[in-house]
Amino acid sequence: MHSTLRKVCSDSSTMNLPSELLAEVFSRVPIKTIINCRSVCKRWRKILAEPYFANLHLPRSAAGIIIHQGLSNPYVDILKMAELNDKADHHDIHHEYPLMKFMPRLGLEDGVMWLSGSINGLICLGSEKTICICNPITRECIFIPDQKFIGKSHPTLHHGFGYVESSDQYKVVRFYKGSFSASEGSYELGCEVYTLGTRMWKNLGHVPFYIGGYGDGICVGGNLHWLASHQKETADDERLCSFDLERESFQLTAGPVVPQVVGYTTYRNLGILGGCLCVCDNTPDLEFAIWVMKDYGVTESWSKEIVIHTDFLYWGTLDEEVYPLKVLKDGTILMYCEEHELFTYHPGTTTTQDHTFPDGDYKTYNAMVYVPSFVSLRSTFMLENVLVL
Template sequence: MAISRFLKMKSCITRSKFQAKEAAKEEDGVLATNYNVSMEDLPLPILVDVFSRLPIKTILQIKCVCKTWHSLCSDPYFAKIHLARAPFSIMILEKFCKRIYTNSLVPLFTLNQGDKERLSLLSSCNGLICLHEFSYKQDIISVCNPILGDHLVLPQLKRKNVATRIRGFGYNHCTNQYKVIQILSYKDQAAISSSKPQVEVHTIGTNTWRNIGDLPYVLNQPYYGAFLNSALHWYAHSHDKRTAFMCSFDLGDEQFRQFPGPPTREYEKCRPINSISVGVSGGFLYLCDGFLEPNLDIWIMKKYGVKESWTKEFVI
């Protein structure tokens, strides 16, 4: 049952209970303000409103009270409301013990404790975090929900002779789908009948990876893409290394496109792989340039997709 319909039904039922109690007590000559009200008498919309303002540690505790509260706190609708109201917080990742804590050192969950794989954070989106476990024998990607204290292990993408992997994690609001992409460069590209890196996409909730073809550019920023507005973003250059630019990957139609970068000619030249980084902060796309140079320039795109809105905010 969808939570929206459940909220309406529960609200109507609870309102009827209140009315019946009030009428019965008025008949007995007792003022309606004198009777006791327990938590189970509260309308469900009020419970949602109250619980969505609680810290994660408390939510993990109230989930154990009863089945109704467990179902309520496990619903994606509740997670969305809680995320919208939650204050900014920091999560602490313990790489080798594979534990994740809140900024108050409250343990949220542990992944495969005892194994020797190293755990790293790939990205986060709408309160979910994408983690990577890597060892010589296996390469595991997990998507975790800190509120539920649970995680989903994605099917392994078994490919041999992979030289590099670039990944991205994000959400498409039109289809209400979360997706993970991997861009694979092989040690011997000729062995896979293609001279370009391959793009693999996994939709959360399915059991397979889909190959959607060649990567049209060379991505300079390693490891992961910056997620904003249903798209992943990188700094890239053409395969002939003559031009450089920003690009985006639309999680809806699953297409790569060039994206407007800072309005200056110097960003059209190919740069060292670690000299430019693209990220998201406070809901804005930013570009850091100059990691290998004396000065570090930080550009921020004030209006998404508008080239003229790029502003150089800091020079460090």
């Protein structure tokens, strides 16, 4: 591959092409080919590093799957892309080589990491004490500095990563337990926001609700979303919590009317299905259901769209959170069962197919939709301390 590309690069007709035309050509080829092109010659590498090319390529980049694997021995976090063969009769997922490796010496030894979000090719990895923004294609990363606030007494509970298109700003939102009253031992939920490029956290203080489950914020329509309730550790008054990234304000609205099942632990989480915000309900032992907000922001548009009876699932009764990842060409839905498996489900035939993760000594394994990009952290966030791995 590299020898062929070098011959193309050295060809006189190619050398005489304007940089803008070469950028146009590069933006239309597969991501793996572009990565190889960076190693061919200095001119190509320079073209592919320009913000002009990153902006040209991003809207044409095909969405794939990013997989995060936290190995136990040795302790290392790995990001790798998965190639999905979307065929009419079957769907195969091939696990590619690692794009980035995070070693403990980089500051990730404080706990289990997980994927918190992906916007424009930038990925947010989080743990209780560490938040990292990275681009696996450029191999750049930013470790967001921590800041101690008065009343903050516990590690991060939930993250969210989003983008404000009007101001071209990327923001990280995190919730923590803190002491906001005079009562000793009384802890409530607090929130803070970090805008990339400012190196500053903004403390929003106490928020009058509780975030349920373990899911991180789902970004739709310029807002981050979580499932929340007014009472601690209960789903009886469950609401949809929306955080306006531009105004940095919260709003609680009604979610779908999902029947409560007495005697069962609630396994309910938010996701995105076909570009729409959805609620995945895996609480009953007989079925798994997906409720979709067909018209964003309209409470009355919630509709129960997908029902999978557990008889059709290869592992039987589920007791984990399930996230839809991508709707394939034939209507098949690729889903991820938290720290367990990837699987596909076809609503028409009600059939499922297992896509088992490779064996390995890992402590965490999660996945999400990812659009590869060449957005440079160094040129976009010049005030940040950017590392290249």
